[in-house]
Amino acid sequence: xxxxxxxxxxxxxxxxxxxxxxxxxxxxxxxxxxxxxxxxxxxxxxxxxxxxxxxxxxxxxxxxxxxxxxxxxxxxxxxxxxxxxxxxxxxxxxxxxxxxxxxxxxxxxxxxxxxxxxxxxxxxxxxxxxxxxxxxxxxxxxxxxxxxxxxxxxxxxxxxxxxxxxxxxxxxxxxxxxxxxxxxxxxxxxxxxx
Numbered sequence: 001x002x003x004x005x006x007x008x009x010x011x012x013x014x015x016x017x018x019x020x021x022x023x024x025x026x027x028x029x030x031x032x033x034x035x036x037x038x039x040x041x042x043x044x045x046x047x048x049x050x051x052x053x054x055x056x057x058x059x060x061x062x063x064x065x066x067x068x069x070x071x072x073x074x075x076x077x078x079x080x081x082x083x084x085x086x087x088x089x090x091x092x093x094x095x096x097x098x099x100x101x102x103x104x105x106x107x108x109x110x111x112x113x114x115x116x117x118x119x120x121x122x123x124x125x126x127x128x129x130x131x132x133x134x135x136x137x138x139x140x141x142x143x144x145x146x147x148x149x150x151x152x153x154x155x156x157x158x159x160x161x162x163x164x165x166x167x168x169x170x171x172x173x174x175x176x177x178x179x180x181x182x183x184x185x186x187x188x189x190x191x192x193x194x
Contacts, residue, residue, distance in 0.1 A: 136171035
């Protein structure tokens with residue numbers, strides 16, 4: 001499943017060409033750093049996690065069997081390294097009750113977001129996403145931003161398919177509640193001020 005270019009460099013590294021690993025680092029450093037930053041919300045921590053991820057990947061490269069894409073395998077290492085870092089720095093307890101959300105409320109939030117400039121909407125969504133607990137934020141991020149399939153998310157997180165679907169559903173509901181809570185008051189307060 002690994003693309004041919006990745007496999008070529010993996011084989012070179014396993015055969016002793018340590019410099020070939022630089023290709024893999026260059027190809028995936030942004031993906032790893034983005035995931036770590038999204039999960040930890042700390043640049044220094046994300047840089048450290050990125051380094052740790054590539055060190056661990058290098059040391060365990062011979063264990064990579066090619067059953068999945070190399071990027072998925074690497075993503076899993078980064079994901080678990082990020083979770084470990086979060087557990088160490090347990091100063092981010094962010095929970096939110098899920099309120100019952102009706103279809104009309106969902107439609108209302110969607111209509112509000114349609115009225116916001118695209119750039120502003122992206123910033124608001126990013127801020128709202130940051131308010132989710134780490135695990136749910138990372139699953140939403142993997143599915144919508146990194147566009148990983150459910151199968152790839154299962155490989156990364158090592159949760160069952162049913163568990164991922166439930167977590168994704170709950171994360172969407174929480175995100176919607178956060179968006180509704182944070183966006184509507186802002187829109188209402190600015191209504192008619194043009």
